[in-house]
Amino acid sequence: xxxxxxxxxxxxxKTGQSMTLQCAQDMNHEYMSWYRQDPxxxxxxxxxxxxxxxxxxxxxxxxxxVSRSTTEDFPLRxxxxxxxxxxxxxxxSSYGAANYGYTFGSGTRLTVV
Amino acid sequence: SQKxxxxxxxxxxxxxxxxxxxxxxxxxSPAYLQWYRQDPxxxxxxxLLIRENEKxxxxxxxxxxxxxxxxxxxxHITASQPADSATYLCALDIDLxxxxxxxGTKLNVKP
Numbered sequence: 387x388x389x390x391x392x393x394x395x396x397x398x399x400k401t402g403q404s405m406t407l408q409c410a411q412d413m414n415h416e417y418m419s420w421y422r423q424d425p426x427x428x429x430x431x432x433x434x435x436x437x438x439x440x441x442x443x444x445x446x447x448x449x450x451x452v453s454r455s456t457t458e459d460f461p462l463r464x465x466x467x468x469x470x471x472x473x474x475x476x477x478x479s480s481y482g483a484a485n486y487g488y489t490f491g492s493g494t495r496l497t498v499v
Numbered sequence: 500s501q502k503x504x505x506x507x508x509x510x511x512x513x514x515x516x517x518x519x520x521x522x523x524x525x526x527x528s529p530a531y532l533q534w535y536r537q538d539p540x541x542x543x544x545x546x547l548l549i550r551e552n553e554k555x556x557x558x559x560x561x562x563x564x565x566x567x568x569x570x571x572x573x574x575h576i577t578a579s580q581p582a583d584s585a586t587y588l589c590a591l592d593i594d595l596x597x598x599x600x601x602x603g604t605k606l607n608v609k610p
Contacts, residue, residue, distance in 0.1 A: 390542075419598065426507065428588065428602030429543070436596055444597060476542050484531040484592030487545030 388412050392477050392491035399467040399498045407462040407494050409477030417480040418460040419444070419488070420452065422473040429476065435460055436483070467498045502526070505589060505601040513609055518579045520604045522572040522589030529591035532565055532572050537586045537603065546587075547574075579608045 393408045411418065419434040431444030435454040449471060451463040460479075464471060474495050478488040504523045512518050522532070530551050535543035549556040549565045549572070556563045562575040576583050586603040593599050 417596075421600070426602060428503075428505075429590075429600035431597060431599060434596060434598075442596065445599065478542075483596045484529075484533070484598050485548070485550075487533060487548055488535075488543075488590075488598070489545070490542030492542050493540075 390477055390479055390489050390491035392475075392494050394494060395492065396495050397497070399464070399496065401467060401469060401498060403467050405464050405467065407464070407475055407477075407496075409460045409462065409491060410458050411460075411477075411479040411489070412458065413479060413489065414457060415479035415481055415489070416457065417483055417488075418454065419478045420450070420460070420462045421476045421478065422446065422471075423476060423493075424473050432462065432475075464496075469498045472496060472498045503589065503591065503599055503601040505587075505604045507602060507604070509605040509607055511607045511609065512579055514580060516579055518576040518583070518606055518608070520574040520587050520606065522574070522601055524570050524591060527570070527591060527593050528567075529593070532563075532589060532591045534561075534563055534572075534574050535588040535590065535600075537588060543588055543600075576606075579606075581608045581610050584608045 390411045416437045420432040421429040433452040435441045477491045480486045480488045533548045534546045537543040560577045564573045586605045588603040590600040
């Protein structure tokens with residue numbers, strides 16, 4: 387049972403490049419979320435999904451796209467990377483919205499130069 | 500503005516003492532509040548959940564209280580150990596499907 391798997395673990399991008407951060411879970415969780423974590427700012431919600439085919443914006447969605455074609459996968463796309471997107475990105479999943487604990491992946495450390 | 504506030508200063512305590520961490524929020528009426536532990540370089544790990552109609556929740560050496568009038572949750576670790584040293588995050592639902600985190604408080608337990 388792998389839990390939540392994020393790839394890659396580290397990535398360096400040049401400004402303007404695009405990329406996709408992968409997230410997969412094998413717990414049959416309906417809820418999945420993407421957060422970014424910056425020093426002193428805690429975890430901020432980027433996008434979330436309440437099930438396959440359903441996504442919505444969180445607190446800081448600009449510059450990011452998501453899709454949820456299957457229950458297992460929830461990729462995060464950076465459309466045109468900017469230095470302000472340098473951060474650690476965490477994917478999380480749960481059986482429910484807030485009435486169940488979230489399981490987090492180990493994170494992707496992204497640097498945009 | 501909507502805020503979830505945790506003490507940004509590290510909490511330093513002696514082994515064996517009780518650590519108490521605070522989570523305050525404004526302009527929300529959460530139905531659930533959760534606490535997580537995060538170690539350096541790792542993702543947060545779920546510890547406890549408390550509902551708005553529960554005053555207190557316990558799990559082994561952990562205790563959480565939830566005061567919806569004060570808009571505050573307290574997180575206690577009794578008989579603290581050096582292995583409890585980590586950053587502790589609170590999180591709450593700001594609406595049905597949106598779950599927001601505080602910035603966390605770092606706990607240092609000294610032997």
